[in-house]
Amino acid sequence: MKSKVFLARVDEGDPPELIREKFALLVRESRALDFVKEDERVALKLHFGEEANTGYVKPEYVRVAVDELLRKKTRPFLSDTNTLYRGRRMTAPEHQKLAAEHGFTQGACAAQVIIPDDTQKENIREIEVNGKFIKAAKVARLFADADGLVDIAHFKGHIMTGFGGALKNVGMGCASREGKLAQHSDISPFVIEQNCKGCSVCIEACPVDAITLIREKASIDNARCIGCATCIAVCPYMAIEVNWEAGGDKIQEKMVEYASAILLPKKNKCAFFNFLIKITKECDCLAKDDPRIAPDIGILASSDPVSIDKASLDLVTRACGKDVFLEAHPARDGLKQLAYAAKLGLGSMEYELVEV
């Protein structure tokens, strides 16, 4: 069955105030937020952007969705999880600080910004998936427990998944650090010996005693390691790393299985918005002002995460006359994530585009 995807076109050089108006029109006409009920707690899943990044969806646009949710008398909050890679979004306090520097404050957005501390077990929930790769997904509890989810994604290229949109923002974005490691790699993290100072911080933090000091350097016992990723976060000398390529292209399907853990229990309780503005080759985790690889197209809305990502890909491909994401990342055909998501019942590759 075809799902409806609504599009508000944005022209190159549109000022932020006009983009806000177009987004407000899209929210109204698509009725994407009509699923919420009074007093429900609604999570807005965002990406607050790495330091110096400029591609993330700006707080003044997010405010449009928050205002509508407040009009509907719900209790919205903004959130994202901490990263696996090293950067300012790796720990909750620094992540929260960076979000505020990018303008995501209660004052500007009219909603609380909550970054859960995933070193605390009570902030993580395990959801049974029984997928091809993932048996139990480890996700941030606040997304799983929310009554509704509003997924606001910047549609752009991605080195691991070809492109990233609605599905990636949920699948990878709602996962705990341990969940992110499970998606990225099949093996334990490893120690970069020249960086290791033998301080033992990782040894004290490892929950299963998988790390020992050998000749003053940390050493991870792969047979014991449960892939919790704690050591990566606590090492003060950046001496523990992930083998990012070890998972190969399975990452797309793992990511979709993670998305299913959040989305399937919330059928009819989600809305998806993709911003096709400043479409870049790489994702917003990059600490730089990545250049555009496609013209600005607009903002999309749908209740179907597969349809909205497929429509986003088709619009970019049409505007550029070629698949710019496949050209940028030839080893990662992003269509794979969409086909697998459709197979798992997350949505449809068929859609009807409605311009507002």
Ligand code: SF4
């Ligand atoms: S915390 Fe880092 S520097 Fe300290 S022992 Fe572990 S790997 Fe080495």
Ligand code: SF4
């Ligand atoms: S990933 Fe977790 S279990 Fe594995 S070595 Fe690091 S802290 Fe220990």
